Amino acid sequence: MSALFDEFTPALREGLTGLLALTGLRDNDPDAGDDSHAALVRAIEDGDADAAADVLRRELEQTLRLLAAGAGK
Known part of the structure; x- marks a missing residue:
């Protein structure tokens, strides 16, 4: 599995x-x-799934807000 990930990255x-x-x-x-x-x-390094999910959720929400606002146009 690790080799597959290495190829896909x-x-x-x-x-x-x-x-x-x-x-x-x-x-x-x-x-x-x-x-x-x-x-x-x-x-992730700390093994804190809740914190990882929270960080990822906030980052994705911010990205969606930027896209909706027309960022980069």
């Missing part, structure tokens, strides 16, 4: 990076989401 990274470029979500703030991603990694 570069394609996922490329796709997500391309998606961010298309949406323009990081045009005004290239560091947008960095703090949330760091908090997500910490929560």
Whole structure:
């Protein structure tokens, strides 16, 4: 399973990076989401599923708000 993930990761990274470029979500703030991603990694490392879910939920809600507001247009 680990080998499959290792093969899939570069394609996922490329796709997500391309998606961010298309949406323009990081045009005004290239560091947008960095703090949330760091908090997500910490929560996962700590084995705190509730905290990880909370961080991810807040990050996705913020992303949806930015998209709805026309971020990057």
